[in-house]
C-alpha cells in the first residue's frame with residue numbers, strides 16, 4: 001500500500017487537497033516517509049546516490065570563535081535537507097548515512113590532536129545535551145544517535161546551567177551572548193581535571209554552542225583536544241573579524 005504524502009493528497013477531494021498546508025503535507029511525509037531526505041527522489045530514507053556523495057566528502061576544518069572545528073559536509077543542498085529531516089522531522093533512517101561524514105570529521109580531529117601531541121591518548125567524545133523541551137519533542141538525541149550509528153559513544157559530562165532563549169531567530173552576536181554560561185560540567189569544577197575531550201555536535205553555524213561547551217569543559221579542568229561536526233554553514237569573508245568581536249563581547 002502506497003501511503004506516501006502525495007498518495008494521501010491524491011486520495012483526498014480536489015478542493016481539500018489544494019488547501020492542505022505545507023506543514024500537514026510535511027507531517028504526512030514524516031508519517032509515511034517514501035522520498036529520499038536528501039534529493040527528494042522516490043526512495044526509502046536516504047538514497048544510495050546521496051549516501052555515496054556524503055561518504056565521498058573529505059573533512060575540512062574551520063575556525064569559529066577561536067575553536068578549530070572539523071566538519072564532514074557543507075551544510076547546503078542535500079546535506080542540509082537530510083540533516084533537517086533527521087533532526088526536525090524524525091527521519092532517523094538517515095542516521096547511518098549521516099554518521100559517515102561525522103565519523104570522518106571525528107577521525108580528522110583526532111589525527112590533528114595526535115599530530116599536535118603524540119601522547120594524546122584516551123580522548124573522550126563529549127556532546128551537547130539537548131534542551132529538555134527539545135529532547136521531549138524529538139524523543140532522541142541527534143548527535144548521540146549518529147555516534148551510535150558510527151559505532152562510537154559519548155561521555156555525558158555536560159548539562160544545562162542557566163536557562164537560555166531558543167537560539168532560533170537570534171543573530172550571530174545575540175547567539176553567542178545567549179549561550180555564555182549556559183553549559184556546565186555535571187561534576188563541577190575540577191571533576192574532569194586532566195581529561196582529554198573532543199567536542200562533537202551536528203551543525204556548526206556561528207560556533208557559539210561549541211565555544212560554550214569548550215569553555216565549560218576547560219573551566220572544569222578538561223583539555224579540549226578538538227571539535228567535530230557533521231556539517232558547517234559557510235561564513236562570509238568578514239567572519240573572522242566578526243567572530244573575534246563576538247568572542248570578546250561574550251566574555
Ligand SMILES: [Zn+2]
Nearest residue numbers: 036039047050
Ligand atoms: Zn537522494
